[in-house]
Amino acid sequence: MIIRPYGDTTGDGMVQLSFTLPIPHDKRAEGAALQLANRMGMDPAMLVHAKQMGDGYTFFVVYGKVTHLVDTDQVQVVERDFPLLSAKEVNAAVKRGLRRRLSVVGACIGTDAHTVGIDAILNLKGIAGEKGLESYPELAVTNMGAQVSVPDLVETARERKADAVLVSQVVTQRDAHLHNTRAMSAAFREALPAGKRPLLIVGGPRFDELMAADLGVDRIFSRGTTPREVASYLVHALVGGSK
Template sequence: MSNMNGVNLKKLRPYGDIMDDGTVQLAFTLPVEPSEEAREAAQQLVQKMGFDQIKIATLEKAANGFSFFVIYANVKHSVDFSKIKVIKVQAEKRSRDEIDQLIQTRVGRKLKVFGACTGFDAHTVGIDAIINMKGFAGDYGLERYQWIDAKNLGAQVQNEELLRLAATEKADAVLVSKVVTQHNIHLRDMKDLIQRAEKLGLRDKMIFVSGGPRITHPMALECGFDAGFGAGTKPSQVASYLVDEFLRRGEAEDKGHPVRKTKSVTKRPAGDKKRKRS
């Protein structure tokens, strides 16, 4: 199996100078002063990682007692790209105008969306990029959509307060941004939000979406959310998912079917465990 460039996708390896050379770039710091001994230590360490053809391009003093290395080496292994299966958010790619028109014609009212950085997370750059009018990378934020009523609650919003406000305003969706991940605090906060939503009877009434630089869609599903978006996500991607999921739930209710499961969670890699709600 090959792609248009003639790459063997069944034995995919990194590209450096020439195709299939397996060249990668490594960068790390050792807690020793720069020296020939430090250079040799770095060389042996990379060898133990399983690399060969090792070239130390940079050895610099990072600080007193620390050496910084940039190293090029070749990996011996490959992966079968044709067998890779990834659980990812399923949503059609649309422009802002297309999303607005879809909401206007299919929903007939504005979708209400609440977003916040929850817990003690004070990093709002992600939720600001998705909700604030200016958006991100030339993609306007949800505040600029004519048929989305988006409210950015900012940072350090406690789960109970977010749910209270969302319930009072009858929100259609709740967006949670998590940047701080030390000691897996982001996972605990996310699971706590869903547990509280379930106790309040809100879980099935709203779409719950999480996002952040270390958030993945499978991670979000494991925490009980409907979808998860990682670094580089644009507002239109989130908006398109929200309208698709809102319409899907409406169609399921019309047919008398449960609305909790989405297409995103029906296909899982072989051997992967089914999601358990905390």
């Protein structure tokens, strides 16, 4: 199906775009913003907001029409390929399939100090009305917190005999989340043989779920992921024998 953006009326091609330019706010800066929007295919482009952000930077919001079309049949996404289980079903599956507790180690690695994501998945309080993995009796959860080094993560995973390692990455400047993830997956490949490595899962709002193989991990979860989804995937991958 071919579609185009919607702004004021269906199919009018109107879009809104925000960006920052390294220039103080004045008439020239506004003209530069409109020139950039034009070169990006917005015609006509209208400046709807401009505000100086510190010394020598200006934030802009522009609104305009584009002629680009989207073919939804060509869109590639990662569909959920496992059933969404209840907490009771997850615990029963682990108990029946593993006959021991499933060990999960989670952390924010590198200099990333944003624990909101990993805490939402692991901590008892959870998120969006769902309790975290710590509430599952058949899961043994170790939350290492923020700014964990990759060697420490590997060592803890080894000590806890982790079945799965969950890594959250929020900081994305200069693709830090990608570099950190590749370093983490490489460290696990070096430290443990294929049959002994835990399931490697990363999550964060700026990850592309299609990049799992490129980053050397088993699964990527993006924004909006809930503890129940992660728990269901763990059962699918580790108890269902599809790891």
